[in-house]
Amino acid sequence: MHCLGSTYQKLGEYKKAKELEMVVLEKWTTILGLDHPDTLLAMGNLATTYSNLGDYHKAEKLEMVVLEKRITLLSQDHPETLTAMANLGSTYSNLGDYEKAKELKTQVLQKRTTLLGQDHPDTLRAMGNLARTYSDFGDYEKAKELEMVVLQKRTTLLGQGHPDTLRAMGNLARTYYDLGDYVKAKELEMVVLQKQTTLLGQDHPDTLRAMGNLARTYSDLGDYVKAKELGVTVLEKRTTLLGQDHPDTLRATGNLARTYSDLGHYVKAKELGVTVLEKRTTLLGQNHPDTLMTMANLAVTYYAQGEFTMAEVLQTVVLEKQRHLFGDGHPNSILAMQELAHTYRKLQKLKEVEKLDQLVKDSQKST
Numbered sequence: 001m002h003c004l005g006s007t008y009q010k011l012g013e014y015k016k017a018k019e020l021e022m023v024v025l026e027k028w029t030t031i032l033g034l035d036h037p038d039t040l041l042a043m044g045n046l047a048t049t050y051s052n053l054g055d056y057h058k059a060e061k062l063e064m065v066v067l068e069k070r071i072t073l074l075s076q077d078h079p080e081t082l083t084a085m086a087n088l089g090s091t092y093s094n095l096g097d098y099e100k101a102k103e104l105k106t107q108v109l110q111k112r113t114t115l116l117g118q119d120h121p122d123t124l125r126a127m128g129n130l131a132r133t134y135s136d137f138g139d140y141e142k143a144k145e146l147e148m149v150v151l152q153k154r155t156t157l158l159g160q161g162h163p164d165t166l167r168a169m170g171n172l173a174r175t176y177y178d179l180g181d182y183v184k185a186k187e188l189e190m191v192v193l194q195k196q197t198t199l200l201g202q203d204h205p206d207t208l209r210a211m212g213n214l215a216r217t218y219s220d221l222g223d224y225v226k227a228k229e230l231g232v233t234v235l236e237k238r239t240t241l242l243g244q245d246h247p248d249t250l251r252a253t254g255n256l257a258r259t260y261s262d263l264g265h266y267v268k269a270k271e272l273g274v275t276v277l278e279k280r281t282t283l284l285g286q287n288h289p290d291t292l293m294t295m296a297n298l299a300v301t302y303y304a305q306g307e308f309t310m311a312e313v314l315q316t317v318v319l320e321k322q323r324h325l326f327g328d329g330h331p332n333s334i335l336a337m338q339e340l341a342h343t344y345r346k347l348q349k350l351k352e353v354e355k356l357d358q359l360v361k362d363s364q365k366s367t
Helices: 004-012 014-032 037-052 056-074 078-092 098-117 121-136 141-156 163-178 182-200 205-220 222-240 247-261 266-284 291-303 307-325 333-348 352-365
Strands: none
Touching: 004 014, 014 037, 037 056, 037 078, 037 307, 078 098, 078 121, 078 352, 098 121, 121 141, 121 163, 121 291, 141 163, 163 182, 163 205, 182 205, 205 222, 222 247, 247 266, 247 291, 266 291, 291 333, 333 352
């Protein structure tokens, strides 16, 4: 049953995996007790499935128990403890708690490098995870530096077609995107999508993630028709496979809304954007980075429709929260300042424009 659950996980059939893993955890807890290694393994597997289903709070609760017990029973440096630490770090990232994520991921990378060496798959996984957190903090150059190392080593050790190599390639592509190098991002994303489709099929979560990333890059390259085509496909499949409220479905909805806005289909964009904002606010809270990104995108649509007051309301909230979460020097904070300044110009609030323009200059100097 445990093996079948793992198989469902690899196939991306997370609901089926969850059903089996809940049974396994219940039985192992009853037969072996909560501290037995097999029980903790089952608990960790169920937590991973909760994460894949977008239920990050349930994942966090289980992972905290697993980590605490692993430390007590095995020590801080044991491979199983480090795996538990890495899993909890990833969940903190999903919850938008980047400080906690960075703290745990840094520990894991340091310990794995010392214990296993730089080329070990677990070390490279830890390096890739920490790189993602650097990106979350807006430190894209550090992220790129780590991800290039990971991709080079993955390619050498595993070959270009290995799933871990493709994951590393996708992560580097995302960082190129964050750096505004959309051409390089597109080149890598096309390779990833082609190979993921061949290896895993069109409906696998990793394939859909690759397709969504490429769609987003097409948008920023101005190829909105291709972006829409891919975006519609991703959203349909995500909705069917995961449901309307899953984080990946909401990401696909938000990306498609942005593409509709780029195409000038503002009514559709607004409709989807409002839906995503409501759901993300309910599921993640108003302060989560994904909620703030949705709010910012919806504000852009309001702006494009000439609804500058509505845009101002949203952009003011976004800027306040971005500054509180990440500080003035974060790329998202600076972008929020610039977008609100544009809106103030339309509303003839010129004193506010001057203040924001100066704040942008000061923030850019400090980075």
